[in-house]
Amino acid sequence: MLLSLALLGGLSVAAIAAWAFVQGVRGVAPAQTGPSLPTTVAISLVATAISALIVYYFRRSANAVERRESWRALWRPSSWAWVALSVFVCTGYSALIHTFAQGANIDLTPTNQVFAQIVADHPIVVVAFAVLIAPAYEELLFRRVLFGRLWAAGRPWLGLALSSLAFAWVHEPPGLGATQGWGMVLLWSVYAAMGASFAWIYRRTGSLWTAYLAHAGNNLIACLALLAGP
Template sequence: MFAPPEQPTFARPVRGGDVAAGLVAFLAAGAAMVGLGLLLVHAGAGAWLVPAGGALQVLLVWLALRLRGFTAADLGFTAPRRPWRLLWQVPLAWVAMMLVAAPLAQALLGPRPPGPAEADAEAVRTAVGEPAALVSLVLLMTLVIPALEEIVFRRLLYGWLERRWGVGVAVAASAAVFGAAHVLPEAVLIIGALGVATAVLARVQRSLWAPLALHMFNNTIVVAAILALG
């Protein structure tokens, strides 16, 4: 469990500098969203805060990784080993994740059902009045953010941990950090379980497309639920 695997999940080794560059860019963009938010709200364009902030995160992380010499193939965007299996692996992994995490969240946190972060729901409600902003927000939450988080948490963090301490530690630790990054207690448990499921899929398929498919599947369900209830 604590030994690096003979066949790593991804071909290119991840160095500490790679992880640091990705995380710093990711966090710096989040901090920059504060200033960006003030400007957009002052300009009366608050509905564009989340889409603009997401675009900023993508830009900064992409620049950071390009400077580190990463290509799309280096990041794990290669064909899955058995792509047709994703048709059942993705929904099965999502159901298994929810069957474990949702009852645990209810037991630990009380009767309030676990759900998406209030900030996500509020962002969607704010954007509903502006169709273009709403489309941008939906694309961001269902495609852009999943891709960005898979690169940072599964390709960089998981890849770095796996090379040093093996698959078991990499799955558990990367999922814990991924969950903790979402702050809210109910989100930490659900997202932490998603982190485990996506890391396992990455390991099985040796491709970042597999965990990205699960992440997109999950976020699409969340966004659809928010829109339906909004």
């Protein structure tokens, strides 16, 4: 996790420096304008993706036999049932938490709410990225590497807990999210539940593809909710 964070920070700084250099060449003062929201989001997502791929390659890359068995496990009917159950449980729990927050008058604005305007302006590109690409590198990092290494070491429950907490904190960084206090705690519980669900079906089915599909399904529902919002 420390390695991935170090890579993420270094790549982000390098990308922003490169953007500032290009702006300078164009005669624009970067300090006055600053990166636009889409540019900032793009830098963050690309840096996260590259970090996840590097950590996966050096820490827990799959061999040909593992890839073949994972693909074979995906096509069991029970695997698809676990994917559907995971999407149902995660969306149901998220709805329950949002209902509770509304009743308790707790602000529950997720950080990904900043994507609402971007999704509205570029729905096809953003939804394709959020549904097809982002779940891939997040599953490689959080489930294959973080959870998988502790699973292989005989401590799957510890791996499930730690990878789920890391998954929650990355999506709602402590002190940096759009919501603070109890609202942030509730959002952490939502993301941690998602991470635990994805880790569970990965272990239960033996295929990372099932975790990826469950993750993609949840992201699709979230994007559709943003599109349908005010």
